[in-house]
Structure formats: structure tokens, C-alpha cells
Amino acid sequence: MKTKISLFSIFMLFMFFQATAQKKPLTHDVYDDWKSLQSTTISNDGNWTAYRISPQVGDGILEIKSLTNNKTYTIDRVGRYSFSKNSDFVVATVSPEYEKEHALKLKKTASAKMPKDSLFIVNLKSGEIKKIARVKNYQLSSESTEWIAWSHETPEEEKAKKEEGEKSEEAKKPKSKSKGTELVLYNMVSGNESRFEGVVEYELTEKGNYLYFEKDEADSLNPAGVFAFNTKSGKEVTLNSGLKDYKKLTTTEDGEQLVFFATNSDKKDDQYFSLMHWKAGSNEAKIIADTTTAGVPNNWMVSDNSNLRFSESGKRLYFGTAPRPVKYAYEEDSTMLDSERPAVDVWSYNDPYIQPMQKLRANRDKNKTYDVMMDLKSMKMVQLGTPYLENIYIDAENDRDFVLATDDQSYRVQSTWDTQQPRDYYKVDVNTGKAKLLMQAGRGFMSLSPEGNYLTWYDPEVENWFVMDVATETTRNLTEGIDVSFANELHDSPSMAGSYGSAGWSEKDAAFFVNDRFDIWKVDPKGKVAPENVTNGFGRKSNISFRYQSLNRDDKFISMKAPVLLSATHEWTMQDGFYTANLSKAANPTKVVMEDVSFGRLIKAEDSDRVIFTKSTYEDFGELYVANSYKMDGLKKLTNVGAQEDPYNWGTAELIQFNSLEDGEEMQAILYKPENFDPNKKYPMIVYFYERRTNSLHSHPSPAPSASTINIPYYVSNDYLVLVPDIKYQLGYPGPSAYNHVVPAANAVVNMGFVDKSKMAIQGQSWGGYQVAYLVTKTNMFAAGGAGAPVVNMTSAYGGVRWGSGMSRMFQYEKTQSRLGGTLWETPSRYIDNSPLFRMDEVNTPLFIMHNDEDGSVPWYQGIEYYMALRRLQKPSWLVVYNGEDHNLVQRKNRKDLSIRMGQFFDHYLKGAPMPEWMANGLPATLKGRTLGYELVDETNSTVEGEGASLMKEKTKGNN
Template sequence: LAFTSTGEDKEANAGVYVLEVGTGALKAVHQAKKAKYSQLTLSESGKHLAFVADTDTTKVQLRPNELYHWSSGMDQAEKRVDGKTTPEGFHPSAHARVSFSKNEDRMYFGFAKPPVVKDTSLVDEEIVNVEVWTYDEPRLYTVQELQLKNDTITAYTAVIHLEKTNKLVQLASPAYPDAQLTKEGNTKFALVSTSKPYELERQWTGRRARDYAVVDVESGISRKILSKVPGWVRLSPSGEYVYGYHSVDTTWFTYAIRNNSFTELTRGKTFYNELHDSPSPPRSYGAAGWIEQDQKLLLYDRYDIWAFDPETAQAERLTNGRKDKKVYRYIDLDEDKEYVDTRENWLLSVFNEEDKSSGFASYDYKRKRLTPMLAGPYRFSTPKKAKNADQLLFTRESFAEFPDLRITDLKFRSQTKISNANPQQAAYNWGSIELVNWTSLDGKKLTGMLVKPENFDPNKKYPMLVNFYEKSADGLHRHRAPAPGRSTINYSFYASRGYLIFNPDVHYRIGYPGESAYNCVIPGVTSLIEKGFVDKDNIGVQGHSWGGYQIAYLVTKTDIFKAAEAGAPVPNMISAYGGIRWWTGLSRQFQYEHTQSRIGGTPWEYPARYIENSPIFNIDKINTPLLIMHNDADGHVPWYQGIELFVSLRRLGKPSWFLNYNGEPHWPLKRQNRVDFNIRMAQFFDYYLKGAPKPVWMDKGVPAMEKGINQGYELMDKE
């Protein structure tokens, strides 16, 4: 056990101490009159200790940090690195992680550049505070501001070889600032990378490309291996290969370090998202890991697990899920292992795309045999294995079943529920959920979810709320506890009060996101009306962010909805294109050109698309009463977008209300604000869809002088 003392305790002067747990012996391995210690780290065996110390008693801005090392048998910790032994201008970082390799013959730490020092001789009246934004600087000024703290503590990974006369080797550098090591840190090479050459274009592409190099951990000699790779790149566990997914080429690849050779594993094969519908490179389905000694790389396609030879690209499909539309994924039960162990049966999760059921299967790699073990109309958590017993802990849930804890053996032969966290649910009208299918206006087969009240009568007509975002049907069996949500309706809450809830999946056509939503959602609604149990005159719609945008668009095209709530909507894609995502500091350009907003280009390339997809240009066609929530600290969608929508509706005298929770971000985080939002939204929909009395806040508002005093929840007498 190791610890530091500030010296305030009379039993221990300022310093670093090692306590021998077995004997209780306490040893001071470093002492100073005054010191600040950081990154105190013991090796796995406890035989090595490292820490960073600042023993300077002055108030200089440039702190002279020193890296110390102690090992069992040493009397005092020895200084290994200081400002004199580092590259010029660098010093050991107090913020970078210090660690030991698994075999404990290497100690990793970070070099830091000295910070920019303020001129303390200037008085306030002489200091100019101006932001200078430059058109070709790699990072937008707003990004620099948000990353300022991280920039001031940037560190570059280095290693000391403890068994080789404490040789120091720098791995990362300003040219390649980011370093990757294997989990155990014993391998011959490290992987370093930089995104600096591509930071400028990231503002409009939305993706971060990188250059990569491998560095010999013994010598520090580096070799560039990859240029401008967007996607995911890692070292294999043994350090023999660099591997990754190139999102633009939609190809998994390997690079054999020892012979400097590349292999494209999935060229011409579909190992990327088959349902991708935005103007950006599709993501991969991921990797399960490596088989022992980097023999095979396990990759996922949409349904199955494949084993690839990293040098020949020879592939073997291990499961056969595509035939039945079942998705198989490997579950890691031992996070300490670097490899997928072929000597043991693997635990696989199973998801049925057709009915959304799930379960588990066992896979014998040597015999290539799959054994189903558990399946049902539920959603299961990822099991956790007991460290010293063949038992698993997991949860099972459905729309009506709370995710209580369960234990079972490795073959799921029986399950024991060990918690009962939500017994009060039995006293409530909860509801049920089912899949529904229909065809979009442009001929696509679509799926969605329909929630019905518990005592549903198909001969009655029910008010219905439509709530959607993009695609949600895979979450059919997710349990939704009745809590004040931050941005959307709570399904069990509204179902218990006699509402139907419809959540349709949306498939998009690039350049026409608004029209795509219309083509998918509206025929879904009409297909339910045709079943006879939906009150067609009392249908509402609700969504937030991207969902809020789509709702703002829909109510300009149809009067099918009697009331609508749009949270954090974007009514004007032209003005929003030139905005900032204040949460990250990035320009919003990438969102329209390449990602969720799906325009597929700039306003000067596709002006008609921006206009056609912007509800602001058709505000006069809105006849649906609209409730808008948009908060003034929203870092995702500029809140002036919500204001644009509201003041335009107000200008036309159309029924509309605007909620702004002061200081809250994209959605309310404070519980009292969430409760308030859910109360107002329920009162809004109850008034329009169920004929409930109108609340005071909808009739007279809440004047500024009454904010925080009178909420206006009181219901007025019906006229």
C-alpha cells in the first residue's frame, strides 16, 4: 500500500510512504519540506512504485515536476526524469497517467510542454482581451476555448526501460501526439497518431481522419504507415498487427508490422451498416476481438461472427444468423483476458430482427457448434460472471416487466430472481406493446411500436400520441419506468391514462429528410386509424431535437394532428447551418452536409433542399397548436431556432407556447424542471386530445414578474 502525506498529520511528515500490509511496517521512500505529489502508481505485484513530485517552494508559473521510481529493496525512491533529462522545454507531466507494463520492466509516463506564461507586470488596464478568429486555423476558435484546459495539460507518452539502465524513449511527440499501447504494455511497438492535418475539414465533414505511425519502444524509431484514415484503428493484443476499419472505403484491414504489409480483409464484402441512410460513410458492425496469439481476427457483419486470417484475408463464417435474421454477438466474461479463448465455449447474445426477441447461445469454436440456451420476448442485459464461480448476473426486462436482477449458471439451466425493485407496479394500469407494420408512401415496408392501455377494448376509440426520432422498433422490449423524462413522453404514464402511443420507424432519402418523415409517419398513422380504435380527431405528436425538427416539418404539411410538442426544433436549416454546436464548439455545417440532417451538401450547392426542408418557409400553413421547449443553454441546437419558430407563429396569431428552462442544456437536467415540463406537456395534450380544462398558463401565460412564484397549473372552468 502506498500513500502520500501533506505533513499535517504528526505521525507522517510530508512525503511518500509504503506500508507493508503483512507486517505493518511503514517506510518513507521520499520526503520533502514541502511537496505536491501526483500520479502515485503501484505495479501489479506491488514491487514498483512511481510518482511525480513538485518540491519547489516558490510560486513560479513553470512547475519543475520530477518523476520518481522506487522498487522493493530500495531505501529511497530515485529521481528518473526531470527538466534536465527531458527533451528541451519539456518536463514530466503531473496530469498524464503513469503506469507499468505487465512484466514490470517498463514505466510509462508523459512529457508536458511548458504552458504559455502570463506577463504579470501588466495591470488590468493594459491587457487587451480580443478573440482573433482566422479562416485557415485548424480548429475553430470556439473549439479552442472548450479544449483550452486539455490543451494546457497536453502530454506526450514516453517510456523508461527499468531493466536496461533506465533508458528513456520518447514515443509520442508534437508531430504524433496520441499514443496507443497494448493492454499489457509489453509489446515491441507502440501506435502513434495525429489528426492535426485534418482538423480544419472536420468542421464540415464531421469525421476525424488521422495519420498513423508505429514506434519501436526500444529505440524510438518511428515509421509512418497510414495517411488520412477516418475510422477505428488499434494494435492487436500481441502487437504484431495494426488493424482497423476505414469508413470511407468501408473496409477492415490489417497491417503486419514485422514485414510492412497491408491486407484488406473485407474489400467487396458488406461489413458495414446495411441500413445506413445519411450522407456520411457507414459505420462498421465492430469486432469481437482476436483469437490467441493474433491467429484470427473476429469481425461482425449485420448478423454473424466471422474469423479472418490477418494476412491472407481468408474468412470463415462461424454463425449462420442471416438465414433467420438473428444477430449473434460475442460476450466477454473476463475483461482481464486479452484474447478470445478458443479452449472455452463462448457466450453469445442473440437478437431476432423480426420479432425483437433476444436471448443467449453457447458456441464451441473447435467443433463449430452453436447451442441455443435461452430466448424469449425480452431484453437482456450483458451478463457479468462471478470471478471465482460459474455463475452469471443479468437482468431481464420487457415493456411490462421491471429489469430485476437474476442469477444463473453458465448454461442458463435455471434462473433465480434476486431482486423485486418495483412491486408497486402491480397497482397500476400499465399497458402493453406490440409491433405494427405498414408501407410508406414511397413503397418501403416499415415497422413501428404501438402501446395500448392495459384494458384495451378494440371497439372503443382512443386518443393517440405519436412519438418518434429515427428508428426505435428494436427497443420493443425495453422497460420504461414512469419517471419525468427530460425530453419525451413517458409511454407507461400516458398508457395508464388511456392514450395509445405510436412510435414509427423512419427511413430517409438523402436530401429530403422532411419529406422522408412525412412518407413514413403519416401512412403509419392512417393505417392505425383504419383499424378502427384510434380517435382520428384526437391525435397528437411529440418529439425532441431531430424529432422536434421533423414534427415542425410535418405540421406544415398536414392537419392530421390536433396538437404537437416540438422540443429543440430546427425550423430554419439555412440559419442553423451557420451556427455553432456550443457543447463542442464545432460548426454545425457537418450536420447538414454529412450527418443527421441529411441535406448532403452546402446551401450554395443545394439552396432548394435547404428551403424545402425548412419549416420556417411554410409557417403560414400550420394549423396545429404547438408547444415548444428550447432552453437557453442548449449546446446541441441553438435556442434561437426555437425562438424563430415561436415568434413566427406568434406573428401569425397561431396558438403556440414556448418553454425555456433558464440555464438548462439541450433538455432539462434538474428534476424540478423535468417534473414541470411533464406536467405542462400532459396538461397541453389533455386539453386538446381529451377535452380536459385549460390550465392557467396556457390561457394567460406566466408573466416575467411571476416566474418561479406562480406556475399556472390551475385548471380553468370549462366555458
């Protein structure tokens, strides 16, 4: 019997290797059609789920699947979609066919003749689908079971006439000046509809009781105006008409009130807006605020740049005011030509922000508004924000007597070198506008409790949580004396460590819940009851991190009466799952599920216990599942998108251990192997790294063109091993820290016996790119390196600017990721010792560098410094620059190009593949846009040839 089992096992193993051997490797051609699962949702009654299955390029599908029977609706090319409140309908926008649209674009078809989106309304009970052509957008009432509104595109024939200038008799008639289009209000239950012409903006209320809309001026008989349509009575009311411009229609939650901005001026540079208000039952909208209103500061105005917000009760309105524009005599001087005006930037040492930040903030600062509260009963207006108190935090859900405000203006200069800048906190009386200082130079972020009784914050300087009683303004340390840290225990930079966050409050602000690394603590804001570890220390004992999960979006409190759901992640094995716990007292949580997978967020039906979620591993696609409740009963798999992977050699992922050379601490790395892995074979290996990454063990990446780093599925499928080690950093020594983790991690795999140690490479982007550049100055163990956007000279980078944010780069080196912990003049040796540029002569590793000419994070000149040094030393190196691209590639065409070039580079150095033309002979500027140089060349006859030789090759053998 044992012999039979053994023979059967051998046969099955043979069949397995036969099956995997027949699987093909991934190629760059698979990217466009590779599908993902998107926009998963569940209907309110829990009886339906919907999701999109979309390729990276091309037409996707929407599947609407019954969770109670076998009924499924499939609609092609869906973008946005929504379930109705009663779960009887699905509304979806349907895009034109990708291939047809692409063909028309190639023919340079006029925009008027391009196909437009359609709208589908699916009746889930009858299966009937109503289709509406040329729809611009739609609004579906979130609290109504009947009403939907949509806006049409300009009629095709009308737009074509305008664009082509037809001179027919019809075209000679006076044309409407309106830029508006047709608006349709439709009752999904009765099928009745109402149509309104020339609409430019509309707002369908949440309850569906009103449709508000704005029309612009069509002609002298049809002026611009704002209108209300009562869906119950079917009557239309003119709220205001005859003014030049209207903006930002905003309603209360019950739909019974409307506010909007209006002006009678058409001078864009000199417009003063009024704020108008209408309440159901009124004949017309009335001005409630303008430049003459009591409470508006002198020489200020109501600002149409501000947001309009009603409080949840509808008793208050929040908007903004701003100083009137000031015109300087110099800018108004008409005696000067533009060519005579100096173009100059003045950088002052005491500017709050440096000039690049000022430029990026210019429009925001120009349009800055200051918050106002208006009591809609008394119509009293109170100015809350001022130029000296810019940031007001409005809680629109509650009509409290105060709001919280912050001011950081005194500390802005230091943001140049420290992003953890303090701020002053104030309590502002909404009845008077008076501000009272609560905390000066606070480092934490204050948060108000749901009932408004307390303010809580974490102070990173002392690594404790604090509470302030709003009524008495007394402050208490909530976590002092607790024998665990509430600061990030893995924090390894010179900045202050952040917290693990808070979970929320119990009802009536009775208890506040905060997280440590593993467990959840209940603390009494009054200090009368001692802090209690409500997960009973089980998390720390088990190495499991517990976090509270709210399944109902409207929940304001954590229940103390019934068990709540906790997410659970094992920090060493990376198992993922859920537990339940009663947070009213200390007790071990109860396991619901714990698996070697990664669970996606649980989405619960609003009116049912049913939940949907995804779960994945590296091997298994993150399919959608449904369960009858969070207890995972009635578990059922809903999708099979992962079937697209079956023809391909995929791979596996596992955790391995290694010891840091720094202090001997046991660390972890992820090792990815091909699906047909043979332990007796010698594989090439690429090591990729960026901080700590092992928590991504069970993520399931898709084959996709690269924005900057290696696509792991592509390389693994093509018979590479990929290693991703965690790195722990020592203050002041980021380069050595990388060496002390990457090198032993790679050697740990080499010692397993299946890696060709002469065919290993490293690759990283940004911070990872820097570490690649550093490592190749310290070791020759890697046959090739790929460095994306690397800093190589910390002395020059230190004084530079992050052009994407306009910030000085000083903070990067002193406080955060670069971890040097001091200024250039305090610790110059650290800057030099950690800078690869000063040891370029020690590099013997061929390098593939990407650095783009509009990189807003790492200055492009760093890539140039790197390339110039390597070029001067005649080290094999290639710098790839994508024009107009930022730190990571955005344009898909460039991502595809990078993927191909990086793959060819590693294939050459790790697999012995021939060099491509662009590596062997370069790509001269005269050939830019004419050839890509992907084709492989015979290196035995290859020399570094000039442009003429390349052109001759192009003619004789062809190119892509």
C-alpha cells in the same frame, strides 16, 4: 360441457376487467418513490449476489442474497459497495438519511454539522457488521482476502471550531496546517488495525502487501512526505519527506514499486516537478526524471498533469513531459490596467479548430503532455510523443518494441464540415522514439492484435476490413470478394457507413473474427485460408443477429476448442436470447434460449459458472435472475421490484406494420396500449419518433419526470395510445421522409378502429422536434404537437455552432443526421424546402415548444425563430425555456415542471381538459418564482388577461 367452459371464460373475463378497472392511473406524484434495480453483481465464488433497490429520490437499500440458502442481508442507504476477493465480506458506504439531511439543509446547517457517510463491513459467514462513522472513502484490495483502508472526514468538533472561530484555550494552541485526515488500515480477518494521521492521499495495493500514503505538512516538526507501510512486517518506511507537494501515488500490479511526482516549490504558476521512484528493499525514493534528465527535450519539463502507468511486468514506466510555460512580455507588462487591455477573439480561416472549440479545449491544450517511456532497469528515458505526434496508444499489458501513434493535424480544418476526418498512422520505436509512417490519410481505426503481430481496421470508403503484418508492413484486404456487406446495411445518411465491428482474435493471432449484419466470419490474417462464415449463414437465413459474448473479463482470445456464447436478437420479432457456437468451423449455432424479452448482460462469477442477468418486457419489470451457467440451468428469479406496478394501470407493447409512402417498403412501429384496453373505445393517441426505435420493444421504462420527451408509461397509464414508428430516410429529403413514415404509421392504427383520429398528437425532441415542426406544415391531421429543441431554419442553423462541443454545425447538414448531402450554396433548395420556418403560415396545429437558453446542441435562437414566427401569425403556441439548462433537462425540479406542463397541454387538446392558467393567461415575468400557473381555468370566461388580472386571481383563489 362447452357451455360450462364458455360461462367460466365469461366469468374470468369479467373478473379480469374488474381487476384492471380498479387499477389507478399513474400520476406525477409517483416519480420520487419509483424504484429501480441498480449495481447488480455476483461474488467471485458465485454464492452471493448483491444489488441496490433505489427510489428516484430518497433512501434505497442494498440486498445481499445467498444463492445457496435463504440468507439475506439488507442495509439501508448504501452507495458504493464491494465484495472481497474471497467472497467472505461486503464493504459498503452508507449515506445519511435523506429526509434528515433535507431538513438540515432547509435550516441552512453549516457543512461541519451535516451528517457524513459511514462504512459498513459485513462478515457474510458470521453475520457480524462492523460500522465506522464519518468515512470519506475506502479502498479494498482486489487480490487480497484481508485488507481494507479508509480515510476519515475531518473530526466534527475540530471542523466546527475552525468554522465557528471558538476562542477556547484549546483553540488558542498552535493549529496544525495539515488538511489531511486520519487513515485506517484494517485486517478484516484478524480485526487488527493501524492508524495514520494527516493523510491527504493513499494507495492500497491490489495484493494488499503495501499501503502507501502522503501526508502534508502539519508543522515544522511534521513535514510533508510519502510513506510505505508493509502489511506483513507492520513496519512504516519514509520514502521521502520535506518537499512542498506530492502527487499521484501509483504502484505496480504486484505492489512492489511506487512512483509519484514531487516538488519543492509552492508557487503554483511556476512549479517544476520531479518524478520519484521507490522499489521494495530500497531505503528511500529516488528522482528518476526531472528537467535535467537525459531524453527530456530542451526547455521541457516532467509534467505532473500526465498519468503515471507501469507496464504489467513492472519493467517499464509511462509518463509525460511538456514544454515549459512561456510568459509573454505583454502579459507581464505591469504598466497597463486590465481595463486598458483589449478583449478580442481572432477567427482565422486556417485555424485548425474554430474559436469556440479552441476555448473549450483551452485547459486541455494548456495541460497537454507528451508520452514518455522509461526502462526501469537501465533508467533510459525515450520521448515517444511530440507536438507533431500527439496521440500515442500505449498497451501497458505488453513490453513491445513499438507503440502505435496517430496524427490528424493536417486534417483538422476539414473537421468543420466532416467529422469522419482521416488520420495518419505511425509505428514508434520505444527504444529510439523514431516514428515510421504506416498509413497516410487513413479513414479506419487501427487496432493491434493481442500478440502484436497484426493491425486491423475497417475502411468505410471501400467498406472492407484490412490487415497489416507489423513485421513486413504488407497490407491485405480481408473481406474482398465475400458476397455480403460488412457496412451497416441500414445506413441512410450522406456519411460513410460504419461497420458491424469485430469479435476478436483466436489464440496466437491465428484468426480474426468480424461481424456482418447477422453472422460472424473467421478470416486468416495471412490469407492462406479462405474466409469462413462460422455461424454458417444461419443468422441471415433466420433474421437473427449473432454477437460474441465474453464472460471472463481477463479473456484475451476467442476459444477455438470449446463452444462460446453468442447473444442473439431477431431483427423483425425483436426476440432476444443466447446461442452457443464453436467458432473453429462453420456450423449452425445451438440455441440456449430465445424469448420475447430483452436480456440484460450476463455477469459471470469469477470462480464459478454461475451467472446473473435481468430480463424484461414492456409489461414486465427487468427483474434479476440467476442460473447455474449460461445454459440457463437452475434458473431462479431473485427480485420482485416490479410489484410496485401492481396497483397501477400499466400497459402492453406490440409491433405493427405499415407501408412507407416513399417506396412501399414494409416498416414497423411499436404500439403501446393501456392495460385495460377496450377495442370498442376511441382513444387519443400520441405519436413519438426518433430514427428507428422498434428495437426497444422489450425495454421497460420507468415512470419518471421528463428530460424532454413524453414518458410513455405515464401517458399509456392515463388512457393514451402511444405509437413509435421507425423512419427510413431518403438523402436530401429528411422532412418528406418523416412524413412518409409517420403519417402512414398513424393511419395504420386509425384503420384498426380504436383511435379517435381527431385526437392525435405528435411529439419529439431535437431531431424529433425538427420533424414535428416540419410535419405540422404538411398536414393538419394532428390536433397538437410538442417540439423540443427544434431546428426550423436550416439556412441559419447551418452556419451556427454547437456550443456544447464548439463544433461548426455544417457537418450535421452535409454529412450526418440532417442528411442534406451538400453545402448551402450547392443545394440551397434542399435547405429551404426542408426548413419549416418558410411555411409557418400553413401551420394550424397548436404547439408546445421547449428550448433552453443554454442548449449546447441546437442553438436557442432556433426556438426563438420558431416562436416569433408563430406569434407573428397568432398561431396557438407556447415556448417553455428552462434557465441554465442544456439540450435535455438535468435538474429534477425542471423535469417535473416540464412533465406537468406537457401533460396539461396534451390533456387539453386530446382530452378536452380545461386549460391551465399558464396556457390561458401566460406567466408574466413579474410572477416568475411566485406562482407556477398549474391550476385549471374555466375557459368559457377566460380571456388573455394582463398581469393585474392574474394577480387578482392569485389573491382570490390561491395558487401553488
